[in-house]
Amino acid sequence: xxxxxxxxxxxxxxxxxxxxxxxxxxxxxxxxxxxxxxxxxxxxxxxxxxxxxxxxxxxxxxxxxxxxxxxxxxxxxxxxxxxxxxxxxxxxxxxxxxxxxxxxxxxxxxxxxxxxxxxxxxxxxxxxxxxxxxxxxxxxxxxxxxxxxxxxxxxxxxxxxxxxxxxxxxxxxxxxxxxxxxxxxxxxxxxxxxxxxxxxxxxxxxxxxxxxxxxxxxxxxxxxxxxxxxxxxxxxxxxxxxxxxxxxxxxxx
Ligand SMILES: [Zn+2]
Numbered sequence: 001x002x003x004x005x006x007x008x009x010x011x012x013x014x015x016x017x018x019x020x021x022x023x024x025x026x027x028x029x030x031x032x033x034x035x036x037x038x039x040x041x042x043x044x045x046x047x048x049x050x051x052x053x054x055x056x057x058x059x060x061x062x063x064x065x066x067x068x069x070x071x072x073x074x075x076x077x078x079x080x081x082x083x084x085x086x087x088x089x090x091x092x093x094x095x096x097x098x099x100x101x102x103x104x105x106x107x108x109x110x111x112x113x114x115x116x117x118x119x120x121x122x123x124x125x126x127x128x129x130x131x132x133x134x135x136x137x138x139x140x141x142x143x144x145x146x147x148x149x150x151x152x153x154x155x156x157x158x159x160x161x162x163x164x165x166x167x168x169x170x171x172x173x174x175x176x177x178x179x180x181x182x183x184x185x186x187x188x189x190x191x192x193x194x195x196x197x198x199x200x201x202x203x204x205x206x207x208x209x210x211x212x213x214x215x216x217x218x219x220x221x222x223x224x225x226x227x228x229x230x231x232x233x234x235x236x237x238x239x240x241x242x243x244x245x246x247x248x249x250x251x252x253x
Contacts, residue, residue, distance in 0.1 A: 003053065004193075004249045006242040007234040012043075017052055019239040020246055026055040026095070026232045029085045033061060035074050038085035047089040055128075055190065055232065056086040058096040064117040065110030065139055067103030075099070076117050083123035093126040093189065095161050098140025098149070100132070110139040111152045118156040128189050130161035133169040134203040141170040143177075147184035159189035162227055163234075164220055165208070166192070171201035174219035178226040191231045193224045193249050209235045210248045221252040 003023035008016035010027035017025045029038035041047065047054060059082070062075040079096060086094045101110040114129075121127070129149070131140045139149050146160070162181055168174070181188060195213030197206040210233065211217050224231060231253075233245040 002228065002230060002253050004231045004246050004253070005053075005233075006246060007057065007232055008242070013047065013054060014050055014052060016239065020243040022242075022246055024053040024055065024092075024230060024232070026057055026234070028059070029056055029082060029089075030059060030078075032057070032059045034059065035061070035078055037078060037081040040085075041089060044088050053230070054089060054091045056082060056089075056091045056094045058082045058094055060097065062096055063099040063102070065099035065101050065113045067101065067105060067109075071102075072113065076120055079117065079127075080121055080123065083121065083125040083127065086125050087123065091125070093128045093159065095128045095130050095190065097130050097132050098138060098146075100135030100138035100141075102137075107137040107139065107145065108148075110137060111149050114139065114149060114153050118153055118158065126157075126159055126189075128159040128161045130192065131163055131166050131170065131172075133163075133166040133205040138170075141166075141172075143172055143180045143184050146181065150185045154186070160185040160187055161190045161192055162188050162223075162229075163192035163194060164215065164223055165194035165196040165213075166205065168196045168200055168215050168220075169198050169202050169204050169206075171203070173200070174216065174223045177223050188227045188229045191224055191227045191229050193231045193233050193245070194235055195220065207235055209237065209241055210245045224249060225253050
């Protein structure tokens with residue numbers, strides 16, 4: 001049985017998981033839009049003891065590929081801090097967006113910067129790099145670039161998160177997507193099962209509940225099933241809507 005869960009509010013992840021009948025949860029450990037390091041959690045021991053797998057999503061503003069070192073260096077720092085905090089609760093892994101080159105330099109610089117970020121990272125925590133919807137010169141939007149990225153950083157043992165909203169909005173068709181990603185990375189560790197409010201290749205990152213967005217429903221379902229990895233829904237609404245999305249995923253697995 002493939003576990004299926006949701007990205008939930010982070011205050012009481014075990015309660016949130018139960019409210020969604022989720023097999024796992026994904027949470028932030030600090031504000032997703034802030035450089036502030038995660039606070040120690042009062043419930044760390046409780047989360048450690050819980051049998052529920054917990055994935056941690058690193059802040060959105062991380063961009064280890066940025067030209068500006070006032071973004072790139074804090075990105076490395078908070079990735080380290082997030083991995084440390086995730087270790088404190090025995091999380092399964094930390095998910096981080098691939099990022100993109102922001103200046104005039106070539107896209108390849110982003111891949112070199114990922115190597116430097118991973119060389120500096122000191123953690124036992126598994127890091128999972130997620131494909132993104134937008135960003136010119138993004139290192140993890142198109143599969144051809146994911147392949148180049150993995151040729152450079154695969155040796156660090158990082159994993160891959162396939163987000164179905166991001167692949168669609170980022171301009172990657174669902175046709176043989178799992179096969180093409182597997183050819184690039186050799187692994188899919190987690191699926192972010194999201195529909196999209198926007199059309200193909202719109203490069204917009206707006207998630208929608210499953211079966212209610214612009215993604216062709218059959219191809220979306222087939223892709224989620226083919227990936228064969230644990231699934232997190234990061235869909236709009238509260239517990240009720242996400243519980244329905246979790247059931248949707250279970251029904252197509
Ligand atoms: Zn995602």
